[in-house]
Amino acid sequence: MARTNNTLYAVLGILSGGPRSGYDIRKQFQASLRHFWSESYGQIYPALKELVRQGYAEELAAPDNRRNKKLYRMTPAGDACFRSWLSEPVSPINYRDELLLKVFFAAPQDRDAIRALFERERAELEQAKAAYAEQEAEVRRQYEAEPVPYWMLTLRYGILSTEARLQWCEEALSRLSRE
Amino acid sequence: MARTNNTLYAVLGILSGGPRSGYDIRKQFQASLRHFWSESYGQIYPALKELVRQGYAEELAAPDNRRNKKLYRMTPAGDACFRSWLSEPVSPINYRDELLLKVFFAAPQDRDAIRALFERERAELEQAKAAYAEQEAEVRRQYEAEPVPYWMLTLRYGILSTEARLQWCEEALSRLSRE
DNA sequence: ATACCCATGTAAAAAGTTACATGATTAG
């Protein structure tokens, strides 16, 4: 498999949950992973083609083919490849944060503009936090006393990182007010 | 100026601190911004050319031209353009986090692999945290009782977000041990 | 009927990395 084409692994990961169409995959990225990963159709359909070419997925002759939907299923080779990727160390990410870029270059003359940026950010983070809390409550209801699945950790990360960024916004705003 | 070509603004931002060469710009990305932004030579040199073409920067006939270094200076138009970009709302980022992707798809069979990923991440975060703390101490020494510059906020964000992610790793590791 | 999802796909453009070529200068 290619160097580290994460798109292929991300799609493979979704297929590890059962057969899916390109459209299904896109929906799942939007519904469950959008806070830390997403792929557009322009990536997904070619990735599926490539996975088939490499023998990591296969097209299912769809029985429920009413809406000429093409279902893909992971092959055993695909599963092996995916598990092997999972154990490899993550490659360093190139994190880019436009808000931090603006804050970094802001001068005293930009104070009001910067304050507005922080206020907008704070509002968005508060919304995100509420959404996470609701999602968490729902998952807990769903699993009752059972151990929740691993992926709940990604939700937990969403909460912790959102709270940290929120705290940062608040500190920044109070500093901007003092001056 | 183009849609939202952040590279142009990032380079312009660095030029707002005074004339620089492409090489200087790269060094500054590495030294001060690498935690939230970076650009490669393959972006920087074309960006400088483009900024000159659009009248936002100009090449200085360098007096210290010993090492045939090309210095670029921001023009007044460039400054206006930059300040205007600064006040615009940040565009939504496509955040991608490979560790979260792996955690999301991990199954019970992958437990040891996932534990190793978290341990490695924790070690890296602890190093980063120490580096941030040292950097902060140095800046405080430098500014003594004076108000520190805005960009210190980016350092503060580094600390808060690193601590949050570290806490997450620790929670995850203790959960993985319990099972 | 008409609007809105479902569903697949591609072309073109934009963004970004990597690897290389080239040569000057400086420190040991």
Add this chain to the structure above:
DNA sequence: CTAATCATGTAACTTTTTACATGGGTAT
């Protein structure tokens, strides 16, 4: 003298987004 660093740049490649084309199905 030699290795490291300074310094500019480009070509090829990979990755990603955006916008479009196309058409079936479903609900009002």
